[in-house]
Amino acid sequence: MIDEKTLRGFEGVETWVFDLDNTLYPARHDLWGQLDARMRDYVANFLGVTPEEAFVVQKDYYRRYGTSLRGLMIEHGLDPAPFLEHVHDVDLSNLDPSPRLAAAIEQLPGTKLVYTNGSEQHAKNVLGKLGLGGHFAAVHDIVAAEFHPKPTEEAYQRFLRAHGVEPKRAAMFEDLARNLEVPHRLGMATVLVVAPDERIEANESWEFEGREAAYVDHVTDDLAGFLEQLGLNS
Template sequence: MTIDTWIFDLDDTLYPPESGIVAAIEARMTDWIAQRLGVEPAEADRLRHAYWRDYGGTLPGLVARHGIAPETFLADVHDIPLTGLAADPALGTALAALPGRRVVFTNGSAWHAERILRARGLTDHFHGTFTIEHADFVAKPDARAFDSAFRALDIDPTCAAMFEDSPANLRIPHARGVCTVLVGPRAVEEPFIDHHAPDLTAFLSQVGIGGFPARPRHLP
């Protein structure tokens, strides 16, 4: 199939999960909720998970239920050290070989995306970034977030591929016609997941050599 736009999630997709970045963000979220809502850490952690489940992300839940200022929350929880990240020239080379546009679509903030891409040495390999601010703080997997991104970035979903570490975030793109790739060590058998990339760099390198694999046919 012909792909002209390559969409990449950011966290735990463009860097290894073992870097500890997501765990650090989640810890800051729990601390932030405990302090701002005046609850015990265990209750704060429960709320963080509950809002993620019910609203697609902790931030949308906090906005809906408590009217918090999203900009303040994002600035605080993303203010973490990035010492666990290093530049990845091999991934940069694999990205640069992809034909067409390469964009980042993240539930994180613009500042967070900028810091991560800079730390990984990948800033110059992307043509655009769509962050939660651009989606009016609506998070994946909400269909509105995907539709906003496709409109803002002028993406034809039927000519796009999306790389994500979260299976839930691939359901809506697949329904829109996107070819979906689950990134990470664990394969998940779902009709809305077209490909599995245990190693993103290796997968993209194969794409550069032989072209993007055809969408597999799933049984209904």
């Protein structure tokens, strides 16, 4: 159960913003593993390096620029369209519909949005497989962001303007703590979504940085349960 103090932190929220990958579905499905591998292969072919060398470049750019794509565009003039098409051509057969999550999102008052550093088509494919496609007013993807990725403030400001979001009346749900720093500073309620069966060794260690920071208002390993309590008490 969510305590009254937590519930009060969501009073007046009228826009609910959700990251996509590893947030609206559990990380155990390892869809990110497919994306990661396809990205590595694309980088290797594009730069003419080994997969091992490509992986190093890919992760370096991911950390420094917010996405590997952004780094490749800045450092090597990469055309983003074929990159996005290749990387997001993944097998979604392991994703199952999530009626409990769909019902929890549906009962939230106000507007629901997806904000992802991936592509809109990928988001729509995933949402459709999860049975969530009809529950969101819009998807804000990396193209809509003009390739300015989270966690930069410019990316969030573009998102807020594009959808007319008042940050002090909004909540942000993310699986990466660093992507919550700017939203918190702008006045959004922030929720870090973690996996209950998470294996730290399977991730980049820096991805866990900031989890204890003040800009993370709430942490949950049960997104549907968390939203159910908010909806019932809104």
